[in-house]
Amino acid sequence: MYDYQSHLEELDIQAFKTDLIQWFKEVHRNLPWRHDPTPYHVWVSEIMLQQTKVDTVIPYYHRFMEKFPTPEALAKADEQDVLKVWEGLGYYSRARNLQTAVREVVEEYNGKVPDNPKELGKLKGVGPYTKGAILSIAFQEPIPAVDGNVMRVISRILRIEEDIAKAKTRKIFEGIITEIISQHDPSSFNQGLMELGALVCKPKNPVCHECPLQVHCQAYKHDLQQTLPIKSTSKAQKTKRYAVLMIRNDNGEILVQKRPEKGLLANLWQFPMIPLDEMDFKNLIQWFRNEYGLELELDKKVTNIKHVFSHLVWQLEVYSATVKGGHVVSDKGIFLDYGELIKLPFPVSHQKIIQLI
DNA sequence: AAAGCGGGGTC
DNA sequence: GACCCAGCTTT
Numbered sequence A: 001m002y003d004y005q006s007h008l009e010e011l012d013i014q015a016f017k018t019d020l021i022q023w024f025k026e027v028h029r030n031l032p033w034r035h036d037p038t039p040y041h042v043w044v045s046e047i048m049l050q051q052t053k054v055d056t057v058i059p060y061y062h063r064f065m066e067k068f069p070t071p072e073a074l075a076k077a078d079e080q081d082v083l084k085v086w087e088g089l090g091y092y093s094r095a096r097n098l099q100t101a102v103r104e105v106v107e108e109y110n111g112k113v114p115d116n117p118k119e120l121g122k123l124k125g126v127g128p129y130t131k132g133a134i135l136s137i138a139f140q141e142p143i144p145a146v147d148g149n150v151m152r153v154i155s156r157i158l159r160i161e162e163d164i165a166k167a168k169t170r171k172i173f174e175g176i177i178t179e180i181i182s183q184h185d186p187s188s189f190n191q192g193l194m195e196l197g198a199l200v201c202k203p204k205n206p207v208c209h210e211c212p213l214q215v216h217c218q219a220y221k222h223d224l225q226q227t228l229p230i231k232s233t234s235k236a237q238k239t240k241r242y243a244v245l246m247i248r249n250d251n252g253e254i255l256v257q258k259r260p261e262k263g264l265l266a267n268l269w270q271f272p273m274i275p276l277d278e279m280d281f282k283n284l285i286q287w288f289r290n291e292y293g294l295e296l297e298l299d300k301k302v303t304n305i306k307h308v309f310s311h312l313v314w315q316l317e318v319y320s321a322t323v324k325g326g327h328v329v330s331d332k333g334i335f336l337d338y339g340e341l342i343k344l345p346f347p348v349s350h351q352k353i354i355q356l357i
Numbered sequence B: 001a002a003a004g005c006g007g008g009g010t011c
Numbered sequence C: 001g002a003c004c005c006a007g008c009t010t011t
Helices: A004-010 A013-027 A041-050 A056-068 A069-076 A079-086 A092-108 A119-120 A129-139 A148-158 A169-180 A186-200 A281-291 A348-354
Strands: A239-248 A255-258 A273-275 A296-308 A311-321 A334-338
Touching: A004 A148, A004 A169, A013 A169, A013 A186, A041 A092, A041 A129, A056 A079, A056 A186, A079 A092, A092 A239, A119 A129, A119 A239, A129 A169, A129 A186, A148 A169, A148 A186, A239 A281, A239 A296, A239 A348, A281 A296, A296 A348
Parallel strands: A239 A311
Antiparallel strands: A239 A255, A239 A273, A255 A334, A296 A311
16 A cells, blocks of 8 residues: 555645635635525535535525525424425435434524534534534534545545545545644635535546646646546446336326335335336236225336436336225325325436326 | 445536 | 445444
8 A cells, every 4th residue: 555644744734725725715616505604504505415416406405495594494394395395306314314403403402503523423414524514614613524525635635545435444534634624714625625626636537737736746746646546336236126006096186105214215205116026017906906905907008217326226117007986095105186296205216207197 | 344325417 | 338426324
């Protein structure tokens, strides 16, 4: 393993800080959560930005703040309404954990977001990165906020060849940032590293000729900017096949059901899905009779939908069908008309099916 | 330490 | 297609 410690000792930390912060103040993007960086604003934005690009987050952030402008407003909201605002953003446990944590802040901390690592880090959904981001950006505390950008930028600057996919590698970067972070403006320092990672020191084809830190960069010096950082690859996803049923009753209402409160797409809604690897398609009518006590009449296959998640792939075969009668169906589902149905949060894969109605 | 957890953009 | 994104929780 290459010795990056010598490069850290070699680094002109004062010039590095100055160059980074000055660049950030000159070119930083005008983002909505930067207008008034209260702890609540920073918190919500940082949760939304987890594994999600800035451009994707912006419209969600506006809608979220319009609907839940304060911790108190979010605390007393219905979880289904929070999920509806989050609909399409993904990683829905972020929204549920955020509300859980905000409720704790309102009840235990009088609505004030904790300004110390110990209490902040206990909040649901607030991990090492988010804790550091809130403390540095909202409270100007010199705490590292190490995300993928920071690991990439610092890997290149100091020629670090540790595998950034490994969990323990993050601690190496936290140690380095703790040593070099600006005590005077930790907010601009941390945001500067991330902004640089997003705009200049990109994963592929970094724009080194525009980089304010070029003179400090070991990767540039040795032409390793395309090689670093080192990141091991994850294994391929598995594919699961489902039949998805668009079932209308006599009133033209459609059967939907709420997903379980844990696991994939928790507490979101969907059209009934039958795993085709576990059951033969020809048994579907019988299965539906047992499950719902209704006589299903299949109409036709409407379409196929392939939906890719980070860890698996859904192959959906969408069928239209009808039942006689069928108004209320216990906790396994409910018949709703279009106007009622679109008030509920659906995953994107099933939003595509709603479009077919 | 590894797996589970979304969805969209880029190359 | 593969990669990656202002990561965290659970196992």
